[in-house]
Amino acid sequence: MSDSAPLPPVRLHPEAELARDALSTPLLSRAARLARWAGPDTRIDAGGGLVDEQVPAAAAELGLGGDDAAAYASEAWRVAVDTGLVEVVDEDEGTVTAGADLALLTGGAPQDVLAVWLAALETVLADASVPDLDDLVDAMDEGGEVDLSQLDWDPDAEAEFLDGVLGNLYLLTVSEDGPGDGPVPLPALAASMIVPSDMGEPTNDVLEQVSDAMMRLDDQFRLLDPVGLVEYQPVDEALMADAESADELPGGIDDTDVSRYGMVRLTPLGLYGMRARLLEAGFEAPAVGDLVDKGADALLDGTALFPQAAARIETEQWLARRESLAAARELLAAARGGDPGAPLRRLRCQQALSLVGAEAEPALREVLDDPELGGLARVWLTEAGFSDVPAPSQDLVFWLTVDTVAAQLAAEGNSEELEALVEGLAAQHSGFFAAAWRVDHPDTADVLEAMGRLHPDKKVAKEARKAAFKARSQQGG
DSSP, X not given: OOSSSOOOOBOOOOHHHHHHHHHHSHHHHHHHHHHHHOOTTOBBOTTSOBOGGGHHHHHHHTTOOSTTHHHHHHHHHHHHHHTTSEEEEETTTTEEEEOGGGGHHHHSOHHHHHHHHHHHHHHHHHHHTSOOHHHHHHTBOTTSOBOGGGSOOOHHXXXXXXXXXXXXXXXXXXXXXXXXXXXXXXXXXXXXXXXXXXOSSOOHHHHHHHHHHHHHHHHHHHHHTTTTSEEEEOOOHHHHHHHHHHTSOOSSOOGGGGGGGOEEEEOHHHHHHHHHHHHHTTOOOOBTTTTTTSOHHHHHHHTTTSOHHHHXXXXXXXXXXXXXXXXXXXXXXXXXXXXXXXXXXXXXXXXXXXXXXXGGHHHHHTTTXXXXXHHHHHHHHHHTTOSOOOOOOHHHXXXXXXXXXXXXXXXXXXXXXXXXXXXXXXXXXXXXXXHHTTOOOTTHHHHHHHHHHHOSOHHHHHHHHHHHHHHHHHHTO
């Protein structure tokens, strides 16, 4: 992902609901329970972990049994220390007490609870990037120290890979054409990081890399599930058994039962956590509802590149807080301008006004003579069923046409819908290009050039390019 372009907006659950989700996650609830259990007799080692003798008691406090009880208890304790739920009183003595942040879980605001959860998430993500215990044991030297040179492990690269995978999962989740709340197959997620976008049939080497990545991600998502970042359906144990004997997952994936290869989705809490991490990393990661308290200029600019559905939801929330006539006037004022973003602002303004009732009529009539808004106003009044709407001049029709195409270009690029619009314009208006190059709009030349690219008829496309050249000459560029 590039941090230069804004990501699609995410629809977050209310913070109070997310805080309840955080408190109910297995890992944070265990960490809080151990923090309340800890007392003057609790002893820790030099790294802050429980001494071996106390791990069984911690596991019993959590009601854990079986082979993994000690590991789960140790992980919960480490999270308690890292998040400030437990505070080290004396490092030399190895004593602890309840931390100040423990009270936040019961008496703090939702944001306080979520801050503790985010700290727990960072601990788990760091753990997820570490090789498994068997690999670490194999790499130990005679003195009991881990020899990193024996591990095929680059900690920075491993963390970057996991961040990339989670970033792609976030992007898939918030994209309008993505799975939404549905799970993503693990093979598709692994392939998104490894298979080049321009590769046709993946090579055997690439398939092996995808298989290796799936095995790593299977381990990592099993760790990330208890902290509530994801809901994960692990790779089928039968497939894992086959993989252990072959050192990799099977290369050919059965499309009829892809769920056997692992399915993962971000939880609502996970979406909140990923957005927080993306913002911290410098990405522009908007959330629906961010703009409701801002002015119309921020709304139109902010939703300019939103997917259609998200832009509508954001606008509906903005309008719900305002009186219709005043909102319409504010939107129209914000839509003016000759800057590069103005056509798309006017398109979003037109879409916003379509959600406003008949009480907005006076605001639209006030701008009928405005050269930038008059065409938009006539369209709204006509579609709303009002009479006595003055007919537009030919100049206004052409100006509005150029403005509309410029907005669509900014919003969608060279889409099929825009190609159809271009074909329709050229067919409906006889001599369109002979007149269009004279339109006094800053985007006239660019629009005509785009029409020349998009129109399938070579003769018409040539006319468009000639008109663009005339427009460019007229503008002196």
